[in-house]
Amino acid sequence: MAAARDAGPDASGVETIAAIATASGVGGVGIVRVSGPRAIAIVSKVIGGGELERAIRVGWAHAPDGTAIDQVIAFAMRAPASFTGEDVAELQGHGGAQNLAQLLAAVLANGARLAEPGEFTRRAVLNGKLDLVRAEALLDVIHAGSERALRLAHANLAGQLGTVIERLERRAHRVLSEIEGRIDFPEEGIAAADEQAIDAELGGLEAECRKLAEGFRHGRALTQGVTVALVGPVNVGKSSLLNALVGKERALVAAAPGTTRDYLEATDVWNGVAVTIIDTAGTRVTADPVEARGIELGEQRVASADVVIVVNDGNAPWDDGTRYDRRGLVVRSKADLGGGVGARAAVQTSATTGAGLTELKLRVLALAGVADREGNEAAFVTTARQQAMAAAARDSFDAARTASRQHLASEIVALEVRQAVQALAQLRGVEVGDRILDEVFARFCIGK
Ligand SMILES: Nc1nc2c(ncn2[C@@H]2O[C@H](COP(=O)(O)OP(=O)(O)OP(=O)(O)O)[C@@H](O)[C@H]2O)c(=O)[nH]1
Ligand SMILES: [Mg+2]
Known part of the structure; x- marks a missing residue:
């Protein structure tokens, strides 16, 4: 021994x-x-x-x-x-x-x-x-912060995503062999019907890979949770909204403007998705360096939020939040008070009566890319690595289709399809180099 x-x-x-x-x-x-x-x-x-x-x-x-x-x-x-x-x-x-x-x-x-x-x-x-996609799913199982995150992780661990990728790989191999057939027998010419079939299949594969890549927003939102920040001038009711959304008195609320000075965070689960809500110090011109610093720190935190709720109380000048682009969601608060200016696109909420809170939560999740229903068939990528590979496969299928439509040499079309095949194989975790393995496993803890 x-x-x-x-x-x-x-x-x-x-x-x-x-x-x-x-x-x-x-x-x-x-x-x-x-x-x-x-x-x-x-x-x-x-x-x-x-x-x-x-x-x-x-x-x-x-x-x-x-x-x-x-x-x-x-x-x-x-x-x-x-x-x-x-x-x-x-x-x-x-x-x-x-x-x-x-x-x-x-x-x-x-x-x-x-x-x-x-x-x-x-x-x-x-x-x-274990393939690499299932290893990543294993990590998602361990870190799952909500029921839906866990369900998605278990589906991928059971091979749901891997199966979908393998199916795409098989289809890609079939179309590749047809294209390679053209290379071997160029003198026979290509029947128009064959050409159409190949064009349709390349388009179908491109669409499937596009769907996979786009599904990352959903996969990431479920796996990593959604961060949503409340912004707006002092006293518009941001802290009251935070408390109403999480159902407890997490933030101090007062009639005096400038109540919140440090940003603060609360966590909750909405529709099975883990959500972190950030309340920020109300913005205003201030001579107080502490308040100014609080506003600045809040803005830094908002920069990395998935969704920004722009709160308007109808008294302060209307803010349509366009600087937040697609992340912005405009709210008209204190709806129970009535009056004041409003905008039709805004979600009307009241922290006092609870009106509009359910709609606000749903709008936040939709904006973060969470699909409202989970299809049994749908597979979702959950890591940036997987998303990048799905996007690479999508681009290669697209390039193959374009080359085919331009009647470029079959060798060129085949080359693009082969690259797509390789991207799919790498997505599944076959033939990936040490560097990629290093990156994936660096996210694991010791002992797993
Ligand atoms: N009637 C009514 N009053 C509200 C509502 N939400 C907030 N208020 C009142 O508005 C005042 C300001 O509320 P806060 O939640 O402290 O506002 P804030 O935006 O966090 O303010 P700062 O922290 O100063 O930036 C308080 O007196 C609240 O009671 C609401 O939905 N209805
Ligand atoms: Mg506040």
Whole structure:
């Protein structure tokens, strides 16, 4: 059996890695996960009593110097029937940072090395247990902040997005072989009907990829949540609106203008989507440097909001929010008071009566790109990487179609289609380079 001395890779050259797999902090149970050719030997050494088999063993984990650490449950999973596809062994101990750190230290002292962020999942991908899209979905499952985010993540983990991409890849391969057929037999000419069919199929593929790329707004809104900021002059009722929207007294409200000085944030779930609402200091010309700084900080925060609610109370000069472009949503507040100027395009709300709040929430979600219903068939990309690949495939199909319509050489059309095929394969995570894997797994935590 492996001794404490011989740390490092075994004959296969693959290192055995280890990390705490459970969340840091206080918990009933914590897990140290070990993966690699020597995983089972190392954990067996820590718990004593000979090499672990598939069965679960209860025992005391010991440090190399013989000190007892914790009573644990250990189990082993033999390659390839494990998450990573390698031999995996886990120690389940009592939760708590100190205890788990000692268990991990014992495993490291017996020859494993500390895993890098996402390294277990990366090995799973490299060993073919998981494609990259599903690995990304796994991260979305862990980070899901709302029910709909979790549903989308689970759909992608189950392969929904991957299946849609594979279907597109198959269609692209079929049209590619038809185009390549033209290259092999150019003297036969191309029947007009064939040409039309190819044109239609390239157009269809382009549209599907466009839909995927555009769906990123929905996928991102669900996965990362939506940030919405309330802006407007002092006293128009921004803080009252925030309180009414989240249903609790989160922000101070007063009849005096300039009540809110620091921006503040509240979180809520609207229609199954996680929303962060930002209340800002009302804008006005001020000689008070503290108030001016508060307004400035608020504006900086607003810059990165997905949606900006421009609040008008009908007294202050009307603000149609055009500087926010498509992010802006105009509200006429204090509708219960009536009177004053208004604009028909504005959502009428009242923090006092609750009027217009449901409509406002729906308008915010729509503006953020959230689809109001989830189709069972629809697949959504959730990361910028996936979106970029879908857009690249869309552009290549478009270029192929244009080349085909211009009757350019079939080689050129085929070249574009091949690029689209490659973009789709990369979207699914096939044949992506180390750099892309590095980027994807940098977002993971250690232990996953
Ligand atoms: N009748 C009525 N009064 C409201 C409504 N919303 C806010 N008010 C009143 O308007 C005043 C200002 O409300 P705030 O919510 O503090 O306004 P604000 O925009 O946050 O103001 P600053 O923080 O100073 O920028 C308070 O006296 C509120 O009670 C509303 O819907 N109806
Ligand atoms: Mg306020």
